[in-house]
Amino acid sequence: MDTNKIDEVFKNIIDNNNNEYYQSKALDSKERIWNKLKMANPNSDRRALLIKILAAASIILLFISSILFYNLKHEYKRNQSLANYYTTELKNLNTNLIIQKDTVYIQKYLHDTIVKIEKREKIKVEYLTQNIHIVDTVYKTDTVFKIIDKSVDFNITKNINEGKSFEIQSFENTKRPVVKNKKFALRFGGNNNDLEDTRLAFKHE
Amino acid sequence: MAEVQFCETFLYCQASFVSKSGFKRLNCKNQKLELKEIIKYCRSGSQLAFNSLFDKYYQLLYHVSKRILINHHDVEDVIIQSFTKIFKNINKVEYINDQSFVKWMKTIAINESIRFINSKKQLEFIEDVKAIEIDEDSLLNELELDIDIVYKIINQLPDGYRIVFTLFAIEGFNHKDISQMLNITESTSKSQLRKARIRIVNQLKDFENGHK
Numbered sequence: 001m002d003t004n005k006i007d008e009v010f011k012n013i014i015d016n017n018n019n020e021y022y023q024s025k026a027l028d029s030k031e032r033i034w035n036k037l038k039m040a041n042p043n044s045d046r047r048a049l050l051i052k053i054l055a056a057a058s059i060i061l062l063f064i065s066s067i068l069f070y071n072l073k074h075e076y077k078r079n080q081s082l083a084n085y086y087t088t089e090l091k092n093l094n095t096n097l098i099i100q101k102d103t104v105y106i107q108k109y110l111h112d113t114i115v116k117i118e119k120r121e122k123i124k125v126e127y128l129t130q131n132i133h134i135v136d137t138v139y140k141t142d143t144v145f146k147i148i149d150k151s152v153d154f155n156i157t158k159n160i161n162e163g164k165s166f167e168i169q170s171f172e173n174t175k176r177p178v179v180k181n182k183k184f185a186l187r188f189g190g191n192n193n194d195l196e197d198t199r200l201a202f203k204h205e
Numbered sequence: 206m207a208e209v210q211f212c213e214t215f216l217y218c219q220a221s222f223v224s225k226s227g228f229k230r231l232n233c234k235n236q237k238l239e240l241k242e243i244i245k246y247c248r249s250g251s252q253l254a255f256n257s258l259f260d261k262y263y264q265l266l267y268h269v270s271k272r273i274l275i276n277h278h279d280v281e282d283v284i285i286q287s288f289t290k291i292f293k294n295i296n297k298v299e300y301i302n303d304q305s306f307v308k309w310m311k312t313i314a315i316n317e318s319i320r321f322i323n324s325k326k327q328l329e330f331i332e333d334v335k336a337i338e339i340d341e342d343s344l345l346n347e348l349e350l351d352i353d354i355v356y357k358i359i360n361q362l363p364d365g366y367r368i369v370f371t372l373f374a375i376e377g378f379n380h381k382d383i384s385q386m387l388n389i390t391e392s393t394s395k396s397q398l399r400k401a402r403i404r405i406v407n408q409l410k411d412f413e414n415g416h417k
Contacts, residue, residue, distance in 0.1 A: 004374070004402060006374070006402050006405055006406065007370075007373070007374035007402075009350065010350075010355050010359070010374055010375065010405075011374055011375055013350055013351065013352055013355045014352065014355060014356075014375055016352075017351075017352035021268075021352050021353075021356060022264075022267060022268055022271055023264070025277050026263070026264055026267045026268075026271075029277070029281050029284075030263055032281070033263070033281060033284055033285055033288075034256070034259055036285050037255075037259065037285060037288050037289060037292070038252070048250035
């Protein structure tokens with residue numbers, strides 16, 4: 001290196017006295033500079049904390065998004081399979097309808113049978129008028145049903161449909177014809193002529 | 206994090222702290238925290254470590270900038286820029302030893318100072334000094350120089366002379382580094398230095414004559 005006496009002398013003087021020469025001016029602005037630096041410092045604690053919070057929030061958001069995405073994907077797959085199933089079914093149905101135009105049977109299965117007797121009216125000695133309302137049934141239509149009741153015993157064929165009401169007149173089989181017993185009677189007496197003749201009669205009927 | 210907090214406690218109250226590698230007790234009653242440790246905690250984002258680094262090297266960088274810029278307000282701006290850059294890039298720089306790290310900081314301050322001058326006016330490297338044969342040794346021996354005279358002489362030099370002389374003679378950079386910093390050729394750097402020396406000798410001669 002190109003050394004020189006002037007360089008050495010100047011360097012020595014500056015190195016030995018450097019801290020004192022500009023000290024007052026330097027110290028005057030030191031605090032002000034530090035305050036500005038604090039504001040501009042990208043690595044400050046506050047920023048670091050903010051970045052950490054943002055990072056944590058991003059991770060949580062990513063986690064939630066993943067779960068939601070997985071659920072949506074699962075739901076979409078399920079819907080897709082259902083859509084495929086119904087599309088296939090519809091195709092089959094259409095095909096059947098086209099092939100068998102006049103022979104489409106629609107079978108309706110109803111659940112459970114509850115026959116509710118709403119009104120019972122005695123119109124004659126032998127018959128009862130009953131209003132029957134079909135609440136629900138498991139049987140097919142056009143089924144013979146029997147109402148089990150102590151007072152009535154009958155068979156009837158009706159179209160049983162849910163929510164339908166109808167009226168029946170049932171025979172009360174507990175009624176039997178009344179057999180009249182012969183009366184045994186003793187009569188005394190006779191007619192006026194006999195009375196006059198004092199002839200009394202004892203007759204048996 | 207706990208380590209940083211401990212260190213911050215240390216920085217504040219000059220107490221002992223626990224390092225990450227184990228229970229490392231520093232008897233730091235009268236001992237400053239080493240630069241390596243400060244850098245480490247700066248990298249962790251500790252505000253107090255930044256403060257400590259600033260506190261430790263503020264004057265050094267102030268003087269480096271001051272010798273180039275002269276104006277105190279310009280120096281303030283440059284110091285802010287320099288420390289901002291240092292704090293921002295402290296994670297990127299590789300710590301080898303204290304000297305290399307200090308040189309890195311000084312280089313940042315010098316570059317910022319040069320950039321500042323260039324932003325205001327283009328640096329001129331004049332060639333107007335005529336060489337005068339003077340016996341430097343006898344002149345320097347006769348004069349009793351102090352810091353005021355030295356700075357007065359340096360501050361009177363033209364920008365190009367002053368910067369090259371400061372970088373070479375005071376800061377210890379070689380012509381290759383100076384040429385890169387100032388974006389000039391090495392020969393220009395050498396000629397600027399030579400002429401700066403001549404100008405200084407002339408001024409010393411004038412000073413000697415005035416003194417007499």
